[in-house]
Amino acid sequence: MLNSEDIKKMAKAMGADAVGIGNIERWEGAPTQMDPRQIMPEARSVIAMAFRVMRGSLRGIEEGTFFSNYSAMGYGGITYLYMPMTVINLSKMIEDDGFEAVPMGHQSDWRMIDNEGFGRLSSRPVAPGRAAPDVMIHLRIAAFLCGLGEIGYSKMLLTPQFGPRQRVGIIITDAELEPDPLYPDTDGPQLCNRCMACVKDCPGEAISPTDTIKVTLAGHEVEWADIDCKACSIAFRGGLETEEPLSENDQYMPSTFGKNVARSPWTPFVKKPRNLYNTGQAVCGARGCTRACMITLESRGVLENKFKDKFRRRKPWTVDWSSEPEYPEDLIMHGDGPVPDPKVKPVD
Ligand code: SF4
Numbered sequence: 069m070l071n072s073e074d075i076k077k078m079a080k081a082m083g084a085d086a087v088g089i090g091n092i093e094r095w096e097g098a099p100t101q102m103d104p105r106q107i108m109p110e111a112r113s114v115i116a117m118a119f120r121v122m123r124g125s126l127r128g129i130e131e132g133t134f135f136s137n138y139s140a141m142g143y144g145g146i147t148y149l150y151m152p153m154t155v156i157n158l159s160k161m162i163e164d165d166g167f168e169a170v171p172m173g174h175q176s177d178w179r180m181i182d183n184e185g186f187g188r189l190s191s192r193p194v195a196p197g198r199a200a201p202d203v204m205i206h207l208r209i210a211a212f213l214c215g216l217g218e219i220g221y222s223k224m225l226l227t228p229q230f231g232p233r234q235r236v237g238i239i240i241t242d243a244e245l246e247p248d249p250l251y252p253d254t255d256g257p258q259l260c261n262r263c264m265a266c267v268k269d270c271p272g273e274a275i276s277p278t279d280t281i282k283v284t285l286a287g288h289e290v291e292w293a294d295i296d297c298k299a300c301s302i303a304f305r306g307g308l309e310t311e312e313p314l315s316e317n318d319q320y321m322p323s324t325f326g327k328n329v330a331r332s333p334w335t336p337f338v339k340k341p342r343n344l345y346n347t348g349q350a351v352c353g354a355r356g357c358t359r360a361c362m363i364t365l366e367s368r369g370v371l372e373n374k375f376k377d378k379f380r381r382r383k384p385w386t387v388d389w390s391s392e393p394e395y396p397e398d399l400i401m402h403g404d405g406p407v408p409d410p411k412v413k414p415v416d
């Protein structure tokens with residue numbers, strides 16, 4: 069019979085960067101809509117796997133020249149391609165051993181609760197006491213309960229290997245596996261020290277500096293900032309919420325959540341770029357919750373994934389949308405040559 073050690077070895081051989089296991093009792097008290105036992109009542113264990121986002125996928129954003137790599141390879145590609153393949157292949161091994169395995173990459177588009185935990189009116193429970201489909205397992209909390217790391221003030225999962233730089237996939241199984249200790253119960257260094265770099269650098273001001281949410285997870289009180297998910301959603305796509313109504317030329321996105329959305333100084337895009345791998349515009353470049361956090365954790369020397377050179381090597385850029393753009397002289401533009409932003413039409 070497969071044991072925890074075998075499973076971790078195989079998961080890593082298949083592409084996971086870190087693996088942790090939690091016993092199902094750690095989900096005691098979970099909201100019905102987020103409880104793995106609603107999916108598999110006989111579940112005994114959850115296996116959580118972290119898939120790193122390459123630091124290099126953030127390089128072009130840091131330099132202000134190449135954003136699509138993070139959206140494609142650091143976001144959608146991991147979420148919709150790389151991670152599901154590993155999760156499915158590991159699940160096959162578990163099922164070959166006679167135990168059921170629910171392979172879960174990221175599939176929350178069907179979830180019955182929104183980003184803020186409110187119910188959606190898209191389904192109904194099939195019987196009293198059951199969740200309305202689809203249940204959404206909170207992947208970061210699952211990672212915490214499987215011992216992969218901490219939940220930082222930004223509500224991001226922070227691991228000792230990569231800080232905030234990973235995505236998480238899980239397997240729910242009826243195999244009884246040896247669980248890992250929760251990260252705060254290990255000798256690992258404290259990761260989040262409430263430095264507030266994430267708050268300061270978030271372009272959407274989405275991470276509250278004062279209001280927090282407290283939850284108890286497997287006996288541990290965990291606290292993170294109250295996140296304004298709508299503000300994040302706007303900034304994440306490169307927008308900046310404004311009070312005043314905007315002219316057509318100043319609008320960055322059509323009305324989002326009924327708000328006026330202009331171009332943000334933290335994105336150079338004239339218009340919201342297309343989705344890549346189904347999602348992940350991510351043109352705020354995760355400026356606060358990922359880049360700023362990673363920079364502080366690296367500078368404190370608490371991460372295992374070390375680099376020869378520090379990540380931030382030049383002064384951070386901002387875009388002045390009121391000035392004329394200066395394109396490279398050798399850039400050939402469609403039409404009559406360089407046109408002042410924001411009227412320049414992106415080339416399809
Ligand atoms: S930036 Fe600082 S406060 Fe925010 S999550 Fe990272 S370590 Fe915690």
Ligand code: SF4
Nearest residue numbers: 270300303352356357
């Ligand atoms: S994704 Fe961007 S807007 Fe959202 S919390 Fe992170 S830094 Fe802020």
